[in-house]
Amino acid sequence: MSTIEATLNSKKQQAKQYVKDVYHATEQRNPHETEFLQAVKEIVDSLIPVLARQPQYMESGILERLLEPEKVVSFRVPWVDDHGRVQVNRGYRVQFNSALGPYKGGLRFHPTVNQSIVKFLGFEQIFKNSLTGQLIGGGKGGSDFDPKGKSDMEVMRFCQSFMSELYQHIGPDTDVPAGDVGVSAREIGYLFGQYKKLRGQFEAGVLTGKGLEYGGSLARTEATGYGLVYFVREMLQDKGLDFNGKTVVVSGSGNVSIYAIEKAMEFGARVVACSDSDGCIYDENGINLDTVKKLKETGNERISAYTEKHPNAQYLEDCTQIWTIPCDIALPCATQNEIDEKTAKTLLNNGVKAVGEGANMPSTLEAVNVFVDQDILFAPAKAANAGGVAVSALEMAQNGSKHMWSFEEVDTRLQEIMKGIYQNSIQAASDYGTPDNLVAGANIAGFMKVADAMIAQGVI
Ligand SMILES: NC(=O)C1=CN([C@@H]2O[C@H](COP(=O)(O)OP(=O)(O)OC[C@H]3O[C@@H](n4cnc5c(N)ncnc54)[C@H](O)[C@@H]3O)[C@@H](O)[C@H]2O)C=CC1
Numbered sequence: 110m111s112t113i114e115a116t117l118n119s120k121k122q123q124a125k126q127y128v129k130d131v132y133h134a135t136e137q138r139n140p141h142e143t144e145f146l147q148a149v150k151e152i153v154d155s156l157i158p159v160l161a162r163q164p165q166y167m168e169s170g171i172l173e174r175l176l177e178p179e180k181v182v183s184f185r186v187p188w189v190d191d192h193g194r195v196q197v198n199r200g201y202r203v204q205f206n207s208a209l210g211p212y213k214g215g216l217r218f219h220p221t222v223n224q225s226i227v228k229f230l231g232f233e234q235i236f237k238n239s240l241t242g243q244l245i246g247g248g249k250g251g252s253d254f255d256p257k258g259k260s261d262m263e264v265m266r267f268c269q270s271f272m273s274e275l276y277q278h279i280g281p282d283t284d285v286p287a288g289d290v291g292v293s294a295r296e297i298g299y300l301f302g303q304y305k306k307l308r309g310q311f312e313a314g315v316l317t318g319k320g321l322e323y324g325g326s327l328a329r330t331e332a333t334g335y336g337l338v339y340f341v342r343e344m345l346q347d348k349g350l351d352f353n354g355k356t357v358v359v360s361g362s363g364n365v366s367i368y369a370i371e372k373a374m375e376f377g378a379r380v381v382a383c384s385d386s387d388g389c390i391y392d393e394n395g396i397n398l399d400t401v402k403k404l405k406e407t408g409n410e411r412i413s414a415y416t417e418k419h420p421n422a423q424y425l426e427d428c429t430q431i432w433t434i435p436c437d438i439a440l441p442c443a444t445q446n447e448i449d450e451k452t453a454k455t456l457l458n459n460g461v462k463a464v465g466e467g468a469n470m471p472s473t474l475e476a477v478n479v480f481v482d483q484d485i486l487f488a489p490a491k492a493a494n495a496g497g498v499a500v501s502a503l504e505m506a507q508n509g510s511k512h513m514w515s516f517e518e519v520d521t522r523l524q525e526i527m528k529g530i531y532q533n534s535i536q537a538a539s540d541y542g543t544p545d546n547l548v549a550g551a552n553i554a555g556f557m558k559v560a561d562a563m564i565a566q567g568v569i
């Protein structure tokens with residue numbers, strides 16, 4: 110072994126040990142936060158080659174600082190239901206990192222929300238937002254409130270109570286929440302109304318995903334799903350492939366899924382399945398997206414009702430069954446950890462060629478390793494689903510300049526942003542010795558910008 114090789118090896122060993130120590134300390138500080146620890150593990154392991162080459166990141170304690178949120182707010186959300194009974198939920202906002210700009214990230218209303226979930230989402234958001242190239246830091250929030258089955262008035266009262274605490278912590282230059290699971294234009298409207306009342310002024314830039322009448326951006330609704338398909342298109346094109354004629358399976362049937370299905374179909378794919386938390390539908394000749402939209406966007410119905418309109422389609426009573434349907438391209442767009450190691454192997458055995466993550470962290474660490482080790486095309490969430498937050502930042506820019514751009518203008522910018530994220534991620538993967546590994550590439554490219562900004566801003 111030459112002296113240079115020996116030095117490189119020893120730097121790598123040092124970085125490996127450092128990452129091990131930092132991860133161990135994080136585990137000890139956050140022992141029950143399994144989802145947060147999962148997100149941390151994936152990131153820190155892929156940073157070893159960067160830390161070996163740029164020890165200043167270790168010397169400046171960048172990882173130690175990045176892994177501790179700047180601020181976590183947890184609060185009581187009391188509200189009165191339609192029967193006059195007092196209900197109490199718990200609200201959260203995790204302001205994770207502001208090195209690149211105001212905290213930015215969605216709010217999730219779902220019974221499974223807890224501090225670990227909000228922290229994993231907020232942590233991922235730091236790197237995702239950095240990848241977009243826009244000046245936005247990372248944050249996330251939410252509540253264990255379940256909007257399912259609640260009346261409009263109950264949702265409104267809950268949102269007003271939630272904002273009665275949150276308003277003190279957010280602002281157009283401080284922290285700009287948006288939607289996520291269970292939070293769409295209706296909830297954003299109620300939250301915005303209460304913020305405006307409490308502040309006594311109309312600050313459009315405090316929330317994104319707003320209605321078009323009061324400061325929303327065209328194409329924000331479509332952005333995450335369209336952005337995912339634009340990203341996967343880049344990844345396919347690099348290998349001389351495209352969506353045309355491919356069989357595609359998309360889990361979920363919410364905001365991200367619906368617009369991923371729409372764009373994949375526009376690019377010539379045959380999308381044969383989608384799902385909700387109860388089950389999935391399989392329509393061999395291609396699902397009818399108008400029916401899915403009617404059921405989910407306007408009807409608030411279960412996906413099982415699809416077969417009433419399309420009797421040739423099959424309904425499978427277990428949402429995980431969707432991954433047993435053979436496909437060329439799989440787009441998990443429902444929830445975290447929906448693909449485990451076994452499911453990943455089933456997809457591979459059935460001939461999947463590409464996987465694009467629309468949901469946040471839909472694959473377990475073991476599943477990601479299966480995809481990466483088998484050399485299939487794999488687009489990780491923090492790069493592939495960044496289109497939503499990217500258009501949120503465009504919404505902030507439009508609010509700031511008091512202009513409204515056309516759908517085409519926003520969509521063109523979205524395509525450029527997704528292309529840029531792909532190019533930066535693939536370049537970083539190659540620069541750090543893991544060519545084609547977009548998991549490593551996205552983590553490295555997202556990390557370096559944040560780390561450099563943190564060094565420039567001093568220890569704060
Ligand atoms: N809305 C956005 O702009 C962005 C969302 N995401 C992520 O995308 C994912 C989906 O979010 P949205 O579409 O906005 O939420 P949504 O609330 O509009 O839809 C979620 C969908 O997933 C289904 N679902 C939930 N658990 C499921 C399961 N275990 N199996 C199958 N289906 C299940 C629900 O029935 C619903 O159809 C989440 O991980 C979210 O964090 C990521 C980036 C941006």
Ligand SMILES: O=C(O)CCC(=O)C(=O)O
Pocket residue numbers: 213214215216237285286287288289317469494495497498499501
């Ligand atoms: O649009 C936003 O600010 C947030 C989007 C989001 O929550 C996400 O990227 O996971």
